[in-house]
Amino acid sequence: MQTKNDVNKFIQSYVKHVEDKLHNENQLIFDYTDTAYGKGITEIESILRPLWGEASLAHSENRPINKTILNKIIDGIDPLSTKYWGVLSDRDQRAVEMAVIGYALLLNEIVLWDNLTIKQQEQLVDWLLQINHIELPNNNWHFFRIIVNIGLEKVGVSLNIEKQNESLQVIESLYLGNGWYSDGSPNQMDYYVSFGFHFFSLLYAYFMKEKDAKRSEAYKERALIFAKDFIYWFSSKGDAVPFGRSMTYKFAQSAFWSALAFCDIKPFRTEVIKGIIFRNLRWWRKQPIIEYNNFLPIGYTYPNLIMAEGYNSPGSSFWAFKTLIITALSKDHTFWKVNEEPLPLLNERKLLKEARMLSVRPESDQVYLYTSGQYSKSEHLHNAEKYAKFVYSNLFGFNIAHSNYLRSQVAGDSMLSLSEYDDLFRFRRECAQISLHESYLFSEWYPWHNVQIRTYLIPFNNWHIRIHEINSTRELQAIEGAFSIPKPDVLKGANAEIHEEENSSYVSDGNLYSTITNLHGYDNGGKVITTEPNTNILTSNPILLPSLEANILQGNNLLVSAIYGGTQPPVLENVPRFFRERHGFRVVQGESETFVQREG
Incomplete structure (x- = not known):
């Protein structure tokens, strides 16, 4: 995997598998494992999480998202449909899955919004607005509300300033300094700092650079500082150190670097950032779990339930597609034209x-x-x-x-x-x-x-x-x-x-x-x-x-x-x-x- 075309094909192969499974079985429920939140929400994960790659690719190609996935969204947001995705409760997993819809709304309207009728647009808004009426855990989840709200604002929905400020303040309370956040618990600093905090803060900075310039600049500065530490988790051959929970998200390890590329923020040369992303993707492509059943099952490098958390389903692993937002960059973007470079000279030790x-x-x-x-x-x-x-x-x-x-x-x-x-x-x-x-x-x-x-x-x-x-x-x-x-x-x-x-x-x-x-x-x-x-x-x-x-x-x-x-x-x-x-x-x-x- 070395080019935009390679990444495009990788996304399309998985989206096609989702599409085929929906056509053949009309569902994506996996009966062989379950989660704390049940198989129905597992299906929502499996439908929406691939959109981190598919919506990005659709944006660069100026086309709508996959029609089968679009139709599942239309069914899911319709309260009269038997496939309705339902009413949210406090700390609801569905709030996590809403974030990618917010991201799709932030991209050009052709990707999602313009493919809905006025009634369907109203239903989408109603379903998403639930995130402002439930309790969220005081951790990275508040970024899901933040991204949903700015996505809705992009399509003309009045911003819920009270709830948006509440979530922004929670995120601020979790900032430790020197680029690091704590994920709720004061002793948890793992990959969520990169793909649960900085990933979303960079999206916020990109889409809100004019409306909220001061906060956007602060988020960019924090990402620049964090990058100088986070690079020490990666080796020269592309793999990263397994550590912490949610290892089943696999190549989401490099989602932070993709967010930097998407936002054109350069703690290192573009060539270096591109090298980190693609070496990591190539390392993962060599693992048997990537081609396993044309899906991304629970596990790290091989299918393994022993290492899982109670919220892990086969669909959960599609959070790895956050790394593939680089496909939102047009084929003429500098990122695709430069050659990869190795890691810069790093200290043998770094505290x-x-x-x-x-x-x-x-x-x-x-x-x-x-x-x-x-x-x-x-x-x-x-x-x-x-x-x-x-x-x-x-x-x-x-x-x-x-x-x-x-x-x-x-x-x-x-x-x-x-x-x-x-x-x-x-x-x-x-x-x-x-x-x-x-x-x-x-x-x-x-x-x-x-x-x-x-x-x-x-x-x-x-x-x-x-x-x-x-x-x-x-x-x-x-x-x-x-x-x-x-x-x-x-x-x-x-x-x-x-x-x-x-x-x-x-x-x-x-x-x-x-x-x-x-x-x-x-x-x-x-x-x-x-x-x-x-x-x-x-x-x-x-x-x-x-x-x-x-x-x-x-x-x-x-x-x-x-x-x-x-x-x-x-x-x-x-x-x-x-x-x-x-x-x-x-x-x-x-x-x-x-x-x-x-x-x-």
């Missing part, structure tokens, strides 16, 4: 303070996000795995537990898992306090109310060091997990290299290498855990997870390990050394050393 992350890039195709203090108070499914692991990586992805019972089901990569010797494990979730630095991250957390753990994460050359000071009133079993890799398929002649030693464990499939070494306190040796299949977000294979084990006694305990993960074999003779000193900890490797001041 993303508002996101509570430290980005480390030992190689341009390797991205590691160290985290402390991230957590979604809305408690989405598998919150701890999606927000609270020690490190997230584009190479290794992350594991989702099948249960909290047995290490093979917990699959605790980049986590310290603890149990009371009953195989029922707990791990870091919410942090009581954190401290963020250019050279390390600190967190204090409590897996039980009477077990205090003070964790230091220290990137060091191509390794990183984990230090856990544990004050416990319980006797516990601890398992420290490194990065995990797919178990090779022996029938294809592939075998993993596995080593379990007294003080370390190591595994490689010839492409990825992961090892963990005891520097202090792990008295039960190194073990490679084989997890259940479908636990890793990147691969359905069972996973091989190097780990160390320790016994935690009542009182004060200290655990220290060195972890390596990469695409080249680690030099095992060059494992960093650890020294505990009066006021902190010293890590040494050859002539390199780092001193970390003890917190508190």
Whole structure:
């Protein structure tokens, strides 16, 4: 995928599938899964979300949207139709789906508005105006109301100033500074910042640059600042670090960059922005989930319900089409004429303070996000795995537990898992306090109310060091997990290299290498855990997870390990050394050393 024509064909292939399914079955309801909001609204998602691409393409080609989808909208907004999309209630999922109609109204009238009779236009207005009469959660959802209202204003509907200001003020209250928003909960800074806040704020800035110039300029400035941080989530080969909830939205990861291109805002050269978008799209085109059944099923790189949230349906994944708004740009636009360029020179380390992350890039195709203090108070499914692991990586992805019972089901990569010797494990979730630095991250957390753990994460050359000071009133079993890799398929002649030693464990499939070494306190040796299949977000294979084990006694305990993960074999003779000193900890490797001041 490299040209406008490539993207056009990609959109058309999916829209045709939606069209064919509607023609053949007269519905898009998927009986094999359900959501918290029911299959009927799932169908609305499946009809409307592709419009992020289809309406954009129709705009650039100066034509109406697909006729089959248009007819479904006409049925859906007609209160006398058996297909009526209904009356909204508070916090209604249908409010989310309204936003793309608002966007379609903001484009030229030929795309949607002029294809409706006067009566149908009135029905569309009535149905959309419901968004001003329901309660919305105080998060990115307020942008849906904002976009719907300016879309309605574009076609002559008087703006509900009270509700519009209410939503604009909620969005403002969630701004953290330095380009970052928090998605409702004060500890949730994930991809929603890019495709739930900046994406819509850029659309607002584009369409309201004259009517609301001051706010539009503020939104543009915030996007320019955010881009300088967000670029650190992407690798040179096009993939991005899986992190947080809603991973099923797939290439929506790059929707922010498409919104920048759409609005002609340039934190980097157009060539660089184009490269980020298209490398990401090409990476996704290689994943089996993209061509799966001509649809975008639930999952990240493969169909997987285990990693889903309760609001995920097969139609949900079409939010990925937000990235395809670049097709709204005419074929003569500069964006299509320039050549892609690689990522600019980025720092090997960058503290993303508002996101509570430290980005480390030992190689341009390797991205590691160290985290402390991230957590979604809305408690989405598998919150701890999606927000609270020690490190997230584009190479290794992350594991989702099948249960909290047995290490093979917990699959605790980049986590310290603890149990009371009953195989029922707990791990870091919410942090009581954190401290963020250019050279390390600190967190204090409590897996039980009477077990205090003070964790230091220290990137060091191509390794990183984990230090856990544990004050416990319980006797516990601890398992420290490194990065995990797919178990090779022996029938294809592939075998993993596995080593379990007294003080370390190591595994490689010839492409990825992961090892963990005891520097202090792990008295039960190194073990490679084989997890259940479908636990890793990147691969359905069972996973091989190097780990160390320790016994935690009542009182004060200290655990220290060195972890390596990469695409080249680690030099095992060059494992960093650890020294505990009066006021902190010293890590040494050859002539390199780092001193970390003890917190508190």
